[in-house]
Amino acid sequence: MSKRxxxxxxxxxxxxxxxxxxxxxxxxxxxDGLDSSLLKGCTVDADDNIVGGSCPAQQAKDHELADSPxxxxxxxxxxNGFLSTGLSGVLGVLLTFAIGGGAFWLLRRRSxxxxxxxxxxPGGDATVDGATPTPAGRS
Amino acid sequence: xETLAMHISNGIINGxxxxxxxxxxxxxxxxxxxxxxxxxxxxxxxMAGLVAAFxxxxxxxNFPIFTAGVSGHLLGGALAAMLVGPWVGxxxxxxxxxxxxxxxxxxxxxxxxxxxTNMALIGTAAGYLLIALLLRVLPRTxxxxxxxxxxxxxxxxxxxxxxxxxxxxxxxxxxxxxxxAGLAGTMAGAHLFIGIGEGLxxxxxxxxxxxxxxxxxxxxxxxxxxxxxxVAAVGGVR
Numbered sequence: 057m058s059k060r061x062x063x064x065x066x067x068x069x070x071x072x073x074x075x076x077x078x079x080x081x082x083x084x085x086x087x088d089g090l091d092s093s094l095l096k097g098c099t100v101d102a103d104d105n106i107v108g109g110s111c112p113a114q115q116a117k118d119h120e121l122a123d124s125p126x127x128x129x130x131x132x133x134x135x136n137g138f139l140s141t142g143l144s145g146v147l148g149v150l151l152t153f154a155i156g157g158g159a160f161w162l163l164r165r166r167s168x169x170x171x172x173x174x175x176x177x178p179g180g181d182a183t184v185d186g187a188t189p190t191p192a193g194r195s
Numbered sequence: 196x197e198t199l200a201m202h203i204s205n206g207i208i209n210g211x212x213x214x215x216x217x218x219x220x221x222x223x224x225x226x227x228x229x230x231x232x233x234x235x236x237x238x239x240x241x242m243a244g245l246v247a248a249f250x251x252x253x254x255x256x257n258f259p260i261f262t263a264g265v266s267g268h269l270l271g272g273a274l275a276a277m278l279v280g281p282w283v284g285x286x287x288x289x290x291x292x293x294x295x296x297x298x299x300x301x302x303x304x305x306x307x308x309x310x311x312t313n314m315a316l317i318g319t320a321a322g323y324l325l326i327a328l329l330l331r332v333l334p335r336t337x338x339x340x341x342x343x344x345x346x347x348x349x350x351x352x353x354x355x356x357x358x359x360x361x362x363x364x365x366x367x368x369x370x371x372x373x374x375x376a377g378l379a380g381t382m383a384g385a386h387l388f389i390g391i392g393e394g395l396x397x398x399x400x401x402x403x404x405x406x407x408x409x410x411x412x413x414x415x416x417x418x419x420x421x422x423x424x425x426v427a428a429v430g431g432v433r
Binding site: 069071073076079083085091092096111115117120121124127128129145151152157158163164 | 369
């Protein structure tokens with residue numbers, strides 16, 4: 057892998073870290089298109105809590121992992137809201153890059169073609185992808 | 196409201212329908228892994244990691260839309276399809292949604308299949324179909340690339356929002372009766388405006404990458420063989 061490519065990846069990551077770490081604190085806190093559509097029929101107070109009416113959003117239940125240390129884009133224990141949101145964003149970007157980049161790196165086609173481990177991927181080509189030829193690098 | 200939820204929450208769609216879509220999503224993602232491996236080389240793999248991280252970051256940036264009380268955020272399907280192709284792109288958005296559900300409590304874990312179906316699969320597929328079409332008919336210029344990115348991103352968001360309507364029709368926990376059409380209209384209207392934001396972000400990002408490293412834009416790479424008659428397909432983007 058070339059140095060130029062890594063410079064580009066590093067630069068892009070830096071942009072993502074600034075967006076998630078700083079800029080996100082200026083994001084709108086209103087419900088998004090989906091949530092607001094589901095709130096139709098209900099009346100909400102200034103904090104967007106349901107105070108009356110009936111709407112699909114009332115069926116919403118708690119998240120399974122609502123107690124996660126990073127739940128709701130904040131770091132538990134960090135009192136400063138600006139810092140808490142920014143820190144959770146930075147951790148999220150790094151975590152997503154580590155998981156995504158790591159998985160894609162393991163899954164990639166080896167250019168040599170000699171080493172073709174399957175990385176724990178079930179070899180179900182024939183069932184799902186049968187119509188298309190297998191790439192040369194595989195098996 | 197303290198909770199910053201952006202995706203389908205638990206309880207909105209019933210369990211059986213959510214499970215069916217989880218199975219569907221898993222099968223489709225497996226196909227994406229198998230087909231996507233052909234695209235994934237030493238150059239695309241780190242780029243795909245970056246695309247996932249970038250989408251995670253930009254999804255946090257809710258922007259206000261037409262009315263004061265409603266916001267929207269990037270979904271990222273068209274952006275990912277443009278930069279790393281539809282198969283790996285769908286996987287990028289899925290990685291983001293899995294991290295959001297499992298670590299940030301955003302989008303119910305039981306609803307993950309639904310959220311992946313709408314944003315990662317439908318959004319990316321709709322975006323890529325339009326990208327493939329528009330890149331063939333529009334001029335090979337920066338402007339052509341920007342228009343392609345804008346239009347495909349906008350439409351992908353609207354189509355993805357209707358994926359939710361299909362799911363709600365099948366398993367919504369509130370019986371809306373004939374009001375489902377109303378919900379569909381509300382969703383489409385809001386996401387038309389969100390799509391404008393999505394289009395602007397996607398066009399800006401793609402044109403920037405194409406200026407710096409045109410070889411890292413999958414949609415342009417894929418175009419070269421198809422556009423054999425006129426040479427220098429990439430040069431026009433600078």
